[in-house]
Amino acid sequence: MISIDVYSIVLPLLLEGAMVTLQLLVICGILSFLMSFIGGFSRLSGIAPVRWVSGLIIEFIRGTSLLVQLFWLVFALPLLGVNIAPGLAAIIGLSLNYGAYGSEIVRSSIQAIPKGQTEAGIALNMTPIQRMRSIILPQAFRIMLPSFGNLMIELLKGTALVSLALTSDMTEKMMQMRNTVGHDTQLLSLLLIAYFIVGYAVTLLFRWLERKFSAGRV
């Protein structure tokens, strides 16, 4: 067992790492959410080149490993003369990656709304923007929520990858501890529990959002 005074060193460090993990989660969560809408709308654009280019970018990002993307941002980019701080690289890498997945969520949810809804909007002489804002998006958003909940949990787990190359998130902190105090089993179990707590909080948040946006459902 880990003794009490070892815990007194481990827990503060774990908390410190957890703060970094949470920061990454919130910042990248918001950024990838924005990217999802930019990407999703681009893929549905009436302008063909916009559709093609966005499709290509999204498929490229989805089709390559996050880990390799992160390494590329940290190690390859400087060789090309662009130096970005590891923390920033982590944020860019995670946001692009999960934004690409999110784009598909946005696109497919908007396309899932029956054509009759758009047609009713046209028959009521609403403009395309009005139809999107009052008819399509509110319904599509409800469909998006569970998938976005999943995506946020994936993002949380994705943040662990950045410890390998970049920042001092909670995984990285625990790895340090293993080197100094040993007790691998307990430390890693503690880490699992810490991820679970954050992940479950995300799940509860999204369940609450789903309830909030469920008007009209029976």
Added chain:
Amino acid sequence: MVETQDANALTAYNIQDKDPIVKYREIKKAFGDTEVLKGIDFDLYPGERVAIIGPSGSGKTTMARLLMTLEKPTSGTIEVDGRYLWHKEVKGQLVPADEKHLHEVRGDIGMVFQHFNLFPHMTILKNCTEAPVKALGLSKKEAEERAKEMLDKVGMLEKAKDYPASLSGGQQQRVAIARALVMRPKVMLFDEPTSALDPETVGEVLQVIKDIAKQGDMAMMLITHEMSFAHEVADRICFFDEGIIQEQGPPSQVFTQPKTERLQEFLKRFHMNGSS
């Protein structure tokens, strides 16, 4: 005017010296290689009620959707209240209309769909006020007053705070009718408004449409398979088959003395034998 005299013979409605509110001219519509409408010439007069009948797949829905701007004609023109719908006049030339032009012209048209197409995430009242506020620019208060008046007319005012999913099909369709009426269109299209309903709620919706037809001076185009309803409500019956108007005239004539063999055959299916 010779044209008006001809038109008068086709309808039980008193056209007087009115100009048509809607004019289809040589309208053709193809989906890929299939030509669905093969040259439609059709006039609808302000306040006139025309029932469109005809077999499945004959192009009735397509004809209405072209007027609602849900589908674009392959060739030909449609005029609404003296303005081209799918074209703009630029220096005397007809050029394809843009969204802005469509927006201006289609304000005169309203449509009730077979499957209601209510907005499921909005209350009944909101369903009826959203477009008046957004598209007509009414204040929320004005829109709600209008909406309540129309919901009352279709007998759905009590349900104003409910969501569509909690209503029966017939009730949803009555709300959809109110929602379209709130916009005060000059022409209202009904595309088989009762075909998706349980038999027991068909009557209430037909009754609402009959009531609307009695009041007001809105022109109506009713696509329906309910022959007795068409007979009762319409000033003119328009028989569609194979993408063209095969025969039209006042109900008394069309139902009792159909001229074409196709129409005779068609009416037999509804036990309406032309000669009897």
